[in-house]
Amino acid sequence: MGIVNWSTLTRMPVKAYHYELDTCFREGYGEMSTAFGDRTTEILHRSALMLVKPDGMATGKLKAIRDFLEGHGFSIVGAELFRFNRHTGRELWRHQHTLASLDRLAVNDIVLQAGPSLMLLLRRRGGHSLPATVHLSSLKGKADITQQATDSLRSIIGRPNRLCSMIHCADEPADLVRELNLLADPEPRERLLARLADGAPGAADAAILDHVLHSGEFGGTVLDRDAAVQRIRQAVRERAAERPELAEPAGQVLAWLEGTDRGELLPWRKFAAVLAGLELDLDVWDVAMLGASHIQEDEPDGVKVIGNPPSGSWHT
Template identity: 30%
Template sequence: MSSGSPGGRDGIVGDSLRELLAGSTPSAEKAGVYLDDTYVQESVDQLDRLGVDAAKFAMQHSLLLLKPDAIVARAVEPTLQWLADNGFRVVGAYRVPVDRHLARALWYFAWNIASPERRRLADLLVGISDVLVLVVHGPDGELPVSVRLTEAKGATDPRKRRPGELRYLLGRHNYLLNLVHSPDDPADVLRELAIYFDERTRAAVIAQADTGVDRSADAVAIAHDLYTHAPARSFDRADALARLLSDLDRPGFTLPPELDLESDTGCAQLLYSAWAADQDLDPWSVIVLGSYVLPMRTGTQPQTLRPVSATDWLEGRS
């Protein structure tokens, strides 16, 4: 009996996948973990069956998720323009339903440090709208397309964003409501491809991406359809607080008298009190206010896989 990984990737198959992953991420830890990841296995197996070089596909393409907050912010058109201005071509655009399970699959290796409050807000956010997933192609270069795109889109932490970056351009300077997500490196591209799309859809995604035809018009059409189902809303903290106070102005609920609603602590306590009393609240306003005043990280557990940067990639290849 041949020996192999716990996930059953043994013999020549396991060796081939191990080699592919070693060339798809500078993180040895990630390569080891992804060897047994079902999503990675599904994408690699399907690309192989279709006669597509998985390593090359993952190097030359990336994915860009425009989250429900991007739909509410009407951020699709500015994003498409930014991509074109920065040398990226949209070769696929897809409307994807989202739920709490997709969110957990996507951020499985990072959410072990997410606070319970952040997970609760994220679960509300996926109920706001379907999302737009773009397949992005870029020119060959020293960096994979995914690494270039992740570096160029800007940091999750708004304090670290810089002019010229996508998240800076979109202007919603908030940690949770950061509008867009992209895979860090080619290994993540393979994994996320199978998270967003089932096998039949993936086949169409791969075939369409291989043509290299610009699909920005498809993205605009999907965006306008999404906009009709998700109205534009304010990202302003004061507007969110005012709406929640209006929601709570009803018989059977009394605000704690000591609340200082000018402070983060007071606003957080407002949300905790409303949740404890099982009050029906406007989800968007909860998301916005919570994103400003609730803790986003636990600070008690190490991150399973740290993010990969362009420097990591270049140093890993030197």
């Protein structure tokens, strides 16, 4: 990997400590050093990475995201469709999900694996003292919905809850290095590195964006908790009527659902197992919304190994 100037990549010593031993960061930084040479620091300073997660794809948010990015000086220079699996979903947030409950991990699997995701590589126009990753992270808005600015990207796209967050951004240049290597296979990664070097999209990137925006494959899903619960409840009642031998587990599921109407949390892994035993053909987004709305998300005594960059850390 060679000598790394960590001050240009992160302002968090704990991140530097872990990433120095991280396979994806080490390989990614080596590839970027080879591809960019003495321009590596400059290109990383001007580049950012955003994911449109499956919930953002299903609800057709790319146009709003693209318009927001353009309005804030960011151009899309690379694009790649990919699918999360159980392992990539955990690896991407391995240093943050040390805080997450097991129920949150289970629901997150549903959300991330419900459909394709879109990786966007971005180039910021003009000069700016902050790295483009840090700048973009400040524009996306806070994770806590109650604290989001109305002009933040998260507020504009209308994410319904914390787990169905629709987008993810690399927080610092070090995260861009690691996440691109983790999520893109070698062949598309080589193409995407070339796009970062050139600062402009190629034909393949334009074709991917056109497909997402105009094929009709993405969009049309509405993430509504109340409607989701209503559809699940109706399906459970119909199954109990059709198959009396399933009346007992169906009744248990209905009792749990009634509890959510009173604000009670679901014992998600147990609930999901009983629900699966009913062999219902449910919309994956109805199940995802139910779980994302009614679970304990974090362990009471949990901690993140790596949190968010401290406010103002890049201003010094």
